[in-house]
Amino acid sequence: MEGLIMAAQLLLGLSILVGLHELGHLLTAKMFGMRVEQYYIGFPPKIFGFRYGETEYNLGAIPLGGFVKITGMIDESLDTKKLSEEPKPWEFRSKPAWQRLIVMMGGIIVNVVTGIIIFIFLTYKYGDTYIPRDEVLENGIVAYDLGQEIGLQTGDKILKVNGEEYVKFSDLTSANVLLADDAYYTVERNGQTLDIPVPTGFLDKFSDKEAARNFIQVRMPFEVGELVEGGNAEKAGLRVGDKVLSVDGKPIAFFHELRDVLAEKKNTTVMIEVYRSDNSAIENQVAEPVTLQVDVNENGNIGFYQKPQIALGRTEYTLAESIPQGTSDAFNIIWVNVRAIGKIFKGEVSASKSLSGPIGIAQIFGGEWDWVRFWRITGLLSMVLAFMNFLPIPALDGGHVAFLSYEMISGRKPSDKFLEGAQKVGMVLLLGLMTFAIFNDIFKAFF
Structure with missing residues (x-):
């Protein structure tokens, strides 16, 4: 069941982010009068789709990405049949370089905005404990x-x-x-x-x-919190609010000490001394410790949850305060990724241990559905997706941005043949990286 929940969260999170990313390309393309032939969340084969205007909107069966097909653009489809013809006014290639640049940046910008909005909302709604x-x-x-x-x-x-x-x-x-x-x-x-x-x-x-x-x-200093109904602690007479003083004569001040002692006492009976503030009916009399005989189960537990006795800090944010704080939290993710990649290239951090594919990302979401955690990880992934797409690798948005920037600075457009070749090289690199990430996930999970 945990595996299904992990997979469901991964698919939902990626579908939202990929859908918004590709929507950024679609909207900016249409804004400049470019014809968008297809909008895909996932990759073919198609599960279902519909046509609205000139564009076919589809949901693909392979949920590891998505794409928009813009007429006259050399993309991952490598459909170059019409490139030998004269450019039509609605084609990508007929538009000024600055418009094409905005279209290629559209998905990245939408992912950055999405990540920022998510972190602003979480900051405003939940603050920081x-x-x-x-x-x-x-x-x-x-x-x-x-x-x-x-x-x-x-x-x-x-x-x-x-x-x-x-x-x-x-x-x-x-x-x-x-x-x-x-x-x-x-x-x-x-x-x-x-x-x-x-x-x-x-x-x-x-x-x-x-x-x-x-x-x-x-x-953690602690006292007894919630008792497990029918558990050994309840049967022995332990009460909510009791403070454990010792186990078999060994003093206990922190919860990890209790846990370590009980781990050594599995399947035995121990004498637990507790302080109970209400154990005296005589006013002003100093309460005496209470000693209880408690069975420890095979897992080293006796059946209660700790109530930590520490003062937690809490910061609440107004909406105005949430905007800079959430934005800072979002961009900090990009800064961390930049530093991590730098460490990988320096050989100070292992790529195999740092990179994660779909399995690793699903494990980050976890086996329980927690909406706060879901949106926090989705916001993180949105910023990571924006950063990764901005890398100057052919077949990624950043590759197109690099070539368009060259065109705007030099005044010379790379040839269609060069762009087609770069796209092929980029796709091989990306497929190799994806294959490495997936098998790396499997290796880390099972070996």
């Missing part, structure tokens, strides 16, 4: 395997990242931090201040979807 830096300094971190690998330790209090103070915990694991040159954390450990460098290529470790939770987390 986060773990503040003060809580990190108060409680310290839990260092899991990846954190320990670079030298972090549980209990460290991270003071700065790359020499700068941060605002929220998520800043510590942002792509901007991990992509920085000579990145490092400044921590307080046992009264000493230390710099912990982030090794070159460490971002490769985050190619696994479980990597982020295997890096660092804030140590």
